[in-house]
Amino acid sequence: MSYSRLDKIKDKAKNTLQRTLDSHVTLAVTGLSGSGKTAFITALVHQLSEQANDKNLPFFRVVREGRHIATTQIPQKALNIPTFAYRQAMESLQQQPPQWPQSTKRINTLRLAMRYRPQRGLRAQFSDTATLTIDLIDYPGEWLMDLPMLNMDFATWSERQLRMLNASVRQAHASEFLDKLHSFDANAPTNEAQLKALSNVYAQTLHAIKTHAHAANLQPGRMLIPGELEGAPLLAFFPCASPQQINESSQYAQLEARFEAYKNQVVKPFYKDYFCRFDRQVVLVDLLQALKLGPDIFAEQAEAIRELLQFFEYGKSNLLRRLFSPNIDKLLFVANKADQVGVNYHQDLALLLHDLVKSKANELTFAGVEIDTMAMAAVCATENKTVTEKGRAMHCIYGKPLSEDNWLTYLPPQPPRHVLSTQQWPAHGFDFIDFAPMPNDNGTLRHMRMDHALEFLLGDKLR
Ligand SMILES: Nc1nc2c(ncn2[C@@H]2O[C@H](COP(=O)(O)OP(=O)(O)OP(=O)(O)O)[C@@H](O)[C@H]2O)c(=O)[nH]1
Ligand SMILES: [Mg+2]
Known part of the structure; x- marks a missing residue:
C-alpha cells in the first residue's frame, strides 16, 4: 500500500475521530452580495484571536468562564483555493481613513483552531485541553445566487x-x-x-x-x-x-x-465542493439596505433568501450521519449592520427578520433544527448617542457616512416589525445611511452581539 493511501486512511480516521468528539465545525456564512459575509468572517477571526476576553465577549460562555486559551489560524484543508485574506481585511479596516474590505472576487477559505479547557464529558477525562477546529469559506454573493439555476x-x-x-x-x-x-x-x-x-x-x-x-x-x-x-x-x-x-x-x-x-x-461543482457539508449556518440579511430600496426589491430579496435555503441540508445530525454527511443542526438568522439604527430598534429588526423567514424556520424547527434570529453588527461603524430634544431622549447614531466628508449625528427611522405590503409602505420610504468603519483608537474592532452569535453557533461544542 502506498504511503499516500495509508496517509489518506489515517487522515480519514483522524477526521472521523475528530467528528466523533465533536471537535470540528464547518460554518456556512450565507448571504446575498453585500450582506456582510467578508466583514463578518474578519470580525469573527478578530474577536476570537485578538479580543477574546470576558469584557468584550461576555455572552460567549467559554470566554466568560475563563476556559478559552487561544484561537489561531491554522493551515486549511483545501489546498487548491486561496486563504481568506484576514490581514488584508484588517489593514483596510485599520487604515486612515478606515475602509471596508473589498467585495469578494473568488472563493477562499480559512481554518481556525480554538484551544480551550473542556468542562465535562469524554474530552475532559482524556485531556486538560481540547481544540475545536472551525472551517469557514468566503465567496462572492453573486455565485451563491446561481444555485437556484440548478x-x-x-x-x-x-x-x-x-x-x-x-x-x-x-x-x-x-x-x-x-x-x-x-x-x-x-x-x-x-x-x-x-x-x-x-x-x-x-x-x-x-x-x-x-x-x-x-x-x-x-x-x-x-x-x-x-x-x-x-x-x-x-x-x-x-x-x-x-x-x-x-x-x-x-x-x-x-x-x-x-x-x-x-x-x-460551474454551478454543480461549486455546490458539491463547498455547499454540501456544513454543520452550522449563519444567514446574514441586510434588511436596512432592502428597506431602503423599496417594496419590490425588498420582496425580491426576501424571496431569494428563502429560495437559497432549499440548497442546504438540514436536520438533527445523529452520530452516524455526522460522520458521513453532516447536516446543519443550528441556524442563525442575522439582521446585520444593526449599528446603522439606534439600539432601541434592534428588537424591531429581529422581529422583521423573523417574520420574513418564519415559514421556513417553522419547517426546519419541526425537522429538529435549532433556530435563532437576532440583530447584530459584525463591525460597528457608528456609536450610539442619546440626544435630548424638548425633554425627549432620542437614540441617535454618530459616524462618518460613506458618501460624505463630515461626521454626522443621525436619527434613523424605525424599521417595521413585520413585512409590509406595498400599500403599507411609507410614502417617503426608509432612509438609512451607510457608514465608514469606525475602529477604536488602538485599531481593535467593536461589534454588537458577536458573542451571542458565537455562543449560539459554537457554544455547545466548547463545553
Ligand atoms: N454598518 C455596518 N456596515 C457593514 C457591516 N458589515 C458590512 N457592512 C457594509 O456592507 C458592505 C458589504 O460587506 P461585505 O462584508 O463586503 O459583504 P459580502 O457579503 O462579503 O459581499 P460580497 O463579497 O460582494 O458577496 C461593506 O462594504 C460595508 O459597507 C457592519 O457590521 N456594520
Ligand atoms: Mg465578500
Whole structure:
C-alpha cells in the first residue's frame, strides 16, 4: 500500500475521530452580495484571536468562564483555493481613513483552531485541553445566487430573467439588450459572433442593474464576477424566449446547451465542493439596505433568501450521519449592520427578520433544527448617542457616512416589525445611511452581539 493511501486512511480516521468528539465545525456564512459575509468572517477571526476576553465577549460562555486559551489560524484543508485574506481585511479596516474590505472576487477559505479547557464529558477525562477546529469559506454573493439555476431548465430560467429585466425599475438599463433580443432570430443557424455580441450586451446589462437598479437574482453570477472563467465561451449565453419549434442546430439550441453546460460545469461543482457539508449556518440579511430600496426589491430579496435555503441540508445530525454527511443542526438568522439604527430598534429588526423567514424556520424547527434570529453588527461603524430634544431622549447614531466628508449625528427611522405590503409602505420610504468603519483608537474592532452569535453557533461544542 502506498504511503499516500495509508496517509489518506489515517487522515480519514483522524477526521472521523475528530467528528466523533465533536471537535470540528464547518460554518456556512450565507448571504446575498453585500450582506456582510467578508466583514463578518474578519470580525469573527478578530474577536476570537485578538479580543477574546470576558469584557468584550461576555455572552460567549467559554470566554466568560475563563476556559478559552487561544484561537489561531491554522493551515486549511483545501489546498487548491486561496486563504481568506484576514490581514488584508484588517489593514483596510485599520487604515486612515478606515475602509471596508473589498467585495469578494473568488472563493477562499480559512481554518481556525480554538484551544480551550473542556468542562465535562469524554474530552475532559482524556485531556486538560481540547481544540475545536472551525472551517469557514468566503465567496462572492453573486455565485451563491446561481444555485437556484440548478432547479431550472433553460426555458424557465429565460422566462424568469426576462421578467426581471422587464420590471419597470430595470427597463431603462435593459432596453438595449431587450431591443436586440427582439430582432434576434432564435431559430436561425448558430452564428457565433452574434451570440457573443448579444451575450456581451447581456453582461453589461447585468452590471448596470447591479450598480443602479439592484436585483437579487442576477444570473449567471460569473458574468458579474467571472473568477477563473474570464472570457470563457461557456459564459456566452443569455435568456431567450422559447420558439414554437426548436431546431437542433438553431441559436436557441446552442444557448440551451451552454446554459446546461454552465449548470453542470460551474454551478454543480461549486455546490458539491463547498455547499454540501456544513454543520452550522449563519444567514446574514441586510434588511436596512432592502428597506431602503423599496417594496419590490425588498420582496425580491426576501424571496431569494428563502429560495437559497432549499440548497442546504438540514436536520438533527445523529452520530452516524455526522460522520458521513453532516447536516446543519443550528441556524442563525442575522439582521446585520444593526449599528446603522439606534439600539432601541434592534428588537424591531429581529422581529422583521423573523417574520420574513418564519415559514421556513417553522419547517426546519419541526425537522429538529435549532433556530435563532437576532440583530447584530459584525463591525460597528457608528456609536450610539442619546440626544435630548424638548425633554425627549432620542437614540441617535454618530459616524462618518460613506458618501460624505463630515461626521454626522443621525436619527434613523424605525424599521417595521413585520413585512409590509406595498400599500403599507411609507410614502417617503426608509432612509438609512451607510457608514465608514469606525475602529477604536488602538485599531481593535467593536461589534454588537458577536458573542451571542458565537455562543449560539459554537457554544455547545466548547463545553
Ligand atoms: N454598518 C455596518 N456596515 C457593514 C457591516 N458589515 C458590512 N457592512 C457594509 O456592507 C458592505 C458589504 O460587506 P461585505 O462584508 O463586503 O459583504 P459580502 O457579503 O462579503 O459581499 P460580497 O463579497 O460582494 O458577496 C461593506 O462594504 C460595508 O459597507 C457592519 O457590521 N456594520
Ligand atoms: Mg465578500
